Amino acid sequence: MVKTVIFDMDGVIVDTEPVHKYAYYKHFSELGIDVSEEMYASFTGNSTRNVFQKLKESFTLQHDVEELILRKRFLFNDAFDTKEDLELIDGVRKLIVDLHGNGMQLILASSASKGTIEKVFNRFELHPYFTHTVSGEDFPQSKPHPAIFLHAASLSVAPIEHCIVIEDSTNGIKASKAAGIFCLAYNSINSKLQDLSEADHEIAHFDAINYQIISQIKQR
Incomplete structure (x- = not known):
């Protein structure tokens, strides 16, 4: 689980x-x-x-x-x-609130700098939902190297086999799989030049998943 x-x-x-x-x-x-x-x-x-x-x-x-x-x-x-029209991805806040409300631990693992992460989290008031934020600037090698996801998984309340990653890029998916973590790919309009084929599951909208669905995912 x-x-x-x-x-x-x-x-x-x-x-x-x-x-x-x-x-x-x-x-x-x-x-x-x-x-x-x-x-x-x-x-x-x-x-x-x-x-x-x-x-x-x-x-x-x-x-x-x-x-x-x-x-x-x-x-x-x-x-x-x-930029006044910067908004969260459609459906993602609902998912974050649903997961957090049901006791799921949420961790951010982004290649973005700490400064950018803080700007986003402060603007959209996301800090209360996430136990940790991990920035790629702390690692010498970027995705597809698995270091960032291995570190994020080490912060989990549960063993790595009870973690999943949500990604939208070729390099992110490769990093997740190299870390041995189930990867759920978000196929957005910005993913058209990305290869999502290595992901374990793919969605086109966050309305397609919720706590009940995610909690029952099993690692392959």
Whole structure:
């Protein structure tokens, strides 16, 4: 029986992807580099640090990675603070409240920075529902490496076999499976360039699941 649900954040709880994309591409323009849609899609689930490490190698950038990170975060924060139509993913608050109300432990494991996580959790008042928030900036390797999910599972009130992950990206699903955790894929409009085939189950809307359904999921 599932005791802990580990949520990804971007694309699963809140759709900050358009804000991230705006910030990244504004930064790419400043740097004078041409990043294709395919290359950008391959970064999904990666921390900002790992994205710029890859870009530094691909485009032989002379900038320091930390400098690049700070500039992108400035552009993101500026856009985030002025974007009034930023909302939670449809149906996810109802699911979070339902799971929490029935005693399910909720943990966040996101590649986003601690600052971004705090901005989202404060804006939408999510802290009361989650026992822990885990940021990808604390790990040297991003998803698809399983480190972030293994750490999140170590914070669970139950053994890892009683945890599940909710993800929406190829890298996130690979990380979940590499950690040996059941993965439920959320197939959204933003997942069209993502391969969800390795997930154990797939949904197109959060209304398709609730506490009763999730609690009975069994690890394969």
